């Protein structure tokens with residue numbers, strides 16, 4: 001091997017670790033590049049979306065199912081934390097865990113009966129859950145504050161160190177996002193992850209290899225709900241205010257769009273999808289007004305031309321080309 | 333090792349298998365032959381839990397398996413290949429073979445997320461075994477290719493590698509050499525021979541009579557869902573019922 005080949009091989013071998021390190025460094029330095037609170041606020045929102053989208057992407061990309069109501073779990077996390085900390089005075093960190101646990105139970109109650117059926121009943125069930133939750137948030141105003149929202153949620157703190165401004169929140173939220181990213185990367189690169197990839201590829205074949213397909217789908221669903229709930233709790237403590245419209249079905253579909261843009265089953269794609277769709281309205285004013293049309297249009301286009309999603313689809317194209325070229329070179 | 337007792341399977345009232353009974357003895361290669369539509373693939377699907385039998389019993393060692401779900405049957409040590417390939421085209425060749433070791437890769441989602449050292453260690457040894465299996469089938473140089481771009485013959489061999497890498501107790505092969513050229517067929521036959529000599533128990537569904545007659549210890553003949561003959565390759569070759577089943581079909585075609 002020449003020195004160049006050695007270096008390339010080293011980079012290839014450690015590509016995941018290197019990318020994570022680079023990304024972490026860039027994110028760590030980001031507040032030094034811009035101290036504009038508005039910009040930091042936006043990137044913080046991306047971090048929240050990343051956490052939700054990672055889970056949803058595992059579910060769509062690996063369990064081969066769609067949840068059209070993930071904002072419900074996001075909202076349960078947010079309102080759960082709000083109510084637990086303000087009404088019951090529970091420590092925010094503890095509340096976050098308790099709420100995530102309860103959301104896991106909700107996901108189990110929905111997932112166990114619905115995911116044993118073949119077909120896409122889960123899309124319906126989660127959509128229904130989202131509707132019901134949104135209505136409850138609006139109507140039950142003694143507890144939820146109704147349409148005007150829930151105020152006065154405490155900031156998260158470590159000792160006396162409170163996460164209240166965009167700068168501090170940046171490190172908190174991106175810390176969470178990177179941790180989730182790392183855990184998800186570990187998962188898909190493990191033996192369990194391969195079982196899930198098999199499940200996404202062909203259920204009969206996966207079962208013949210020993211994958212308990214039903215349980216696997218339920219587990220990934222619960223995992224995705226827990227991630228959404230944690231992101232919701234963070235949301236509540238970040239803005240110290242929550243209102244029902246942050247968790248309606250349009251938010252759910254936006255999450256699905258982020259997954260599709262990033263690419264089904266692509267962990268890195270989740271990051272990109274979340275960033276792109278969160279930033280789009282900022283880059284072009286027109287998008288603000290016609291947001292739902294634009295999002296819908298993007299969704300249709302990507303699914304028509306790259307059914308695996310944008311990033312995954314392009315990646316697959318390149319990889320296939322390379323392999324074929326290598327094959328031809330070897331034959332020649 | 334595996335015993336079928338009066339297994340029947342109907343598809344919407346039409347019988348695809350009727351009263352099939354035979355044994356797959358330990359350490360032997362049993363061939364299952366029969367004309368198109370005889371019910372061979374259906375039988376494998378019943379043995380692996382993909383299809384539910386209409387009646388009859390299937391016993392693997394001392395365990396009744398006809399009511400078990402597919403993944404539990406797989407975990408007992410029964411592996412299979414599919415007649416119309418079921419590879420995972422987006423995974424690399426190596427990962428495809430590694431899915432054959434799913435049962436050993438750990439089950440806990442949470443453990444996997446934290447990538448504990450014992451898992452990393454296990455992962456490395458699994459990878460080595462998968463590479464060995466690929467090497468046996470002459471595919472080691474394509475380990476990092478996406479499986480979807482391979483030529484048909486290579487895909488067939490990846491599926492074989494995947495089915496055999498976990499050293500299952502019983503391997504069910506549904507037409508492993510269909511569509512392969514003579515050279516590739518000979519190579520696969522050689523591999524099957526090696527596996528048999530290593531003590532694996534196999535059921536081989538195949539139309540390639542030359543292969544069947546040279547490597548099978550026993551042959552079972554299925555015709556229209558019925559077991560019409562069984563015995564050594566020699567006995568079966570001379571059996572008038574078998575000749576009729578095959579010749580009858582040839583005449584109908586001609």
Ligand SMILES: Nc1ncnc2c1ncn2[C@@H]1O[C@H](COP(=O)(O)OP(=O)(O)OP(=O)(O)O)[C@@H](O)[C@H]1O
Pocket residue numbers: 343348366367368369370371372373374375415
């Ligand atoms: N899922 C199904 N639904 C209805 N009929 C089926 C189904 N699967 C198989 N059959 C029928 O059962 C019969 C046996 O089919 P099977 O695929 O087991 O044959 P085979 O022996 O494997 O044939 P081949 O050599 O062509 O692979 C055929 O008549 C087929 O049409």
Ligand SMILES: [Mg+2]
Pocket residue numbers: 372373374415506
């Ligand atoms: Mg068949």
